[in-house]
Amino acid sequence: MSKSGKKRVAVNIPKFSIPDAQAPPPQAIAPANLDSSALIVLEGEQYTVGADELETLMELGRGAYGIVEKTRHKPTGTLMAVKRIPFTLNEAEKRNALMDLNVSMQAECEYTVRFYGAFFREGDIWICMEVMDTSLDKFYKAAFAQCGGIPEAALGRISFSIVTALDYLKEELRIMHRDVKPSNVLINAQGAVKLCDFGISGQMVDSVAKSNLGCKPYMPPERIEAEIGATYDVRSDVWSLGITMVELSIGQFPYPSFKNIFEQLKQVVQSDPPRLPAGKFSKEYETFIEMCLQRNRENRAKYRQLLDTEFLKRNKDNDIAEFASSVISKMK
């Protein structure tokens, strides 16, 4: 275990107000000219961005629906990640999609990736956001290869960051994430851990591709059942968080892979939920995972209960900068 992962520092935890349950959801306003004007907000200032003002520096990654590049906004020198997703929607659908996106853009939480703006260009939607160093799927593989895994103190800090982000999305923006998985949690060499892709790929990918069934099943039993008619809700994100944390802890996706995706989905529905391997982690961490990975969603913990666990209370202030920068510096 890295000693650095144990160093304690004060962190600025965002304060949450409990929203009025009757209050309407946040208002979203669609930009007027979807193609000709691209409004980006950087440090409170609004800029109209032309594609020629964005200089591509390197590719950061590719997902199922598009490419993400590290980009420099030449007039301000601001570095950002630009995700381009091919889009084939009509004007009304585009407007709705951007309204969803604008809700996401209101997120102001230390543990969510900041969105600068989005616009349609050349048949793609360009989503401009804060640039991080890597995503946790790549990070954990590097950590296992370099030093045998991620120390529990760092796993605790990562869990705390994700739970706090999900709680913020639910309480402040009243949205669930719907796609919690290691590639949607980003990390940088300063040790910041931030959730991304809320209200973006979720809603857009649903409208474009209709189904997520081609992916590895981070989705919980009720979500799989939802694909065939039942319902799912915010407690689904708690399951996906549990699967994500087990994967980061053991260095591999916790279900065996089958050639046939339906066999794989059947496992999630029929087998016992994954658990941490016995004797390798603290009892407090084992309990945290058990609270997330309950088959019956009624028995799954709520975010505030998770925030109140010994595991998160003990690890929430850990500074993981030294560990993160050491792993990230040896990647690539």
Ligand SMILES: Nc1ncnc2c1ncn2[C@@H]1O[C@H](COP(=O)(O)OP(=O)(O)OP(=O)(O)O)[C@@H](O)[C@H]1O
């Ligand atoms: N803001 C960002 N800063 C740094 N890297 C990023 C950023 N956003 C995405 N990436 C990188 O780009 C990769 C692709 O991201 P993308 O969201 O398109 O797909 P994904 O989450 O990996 O997979 P899927 O398409 O199944 O959701 C990520 O895995 C991550 O490594």
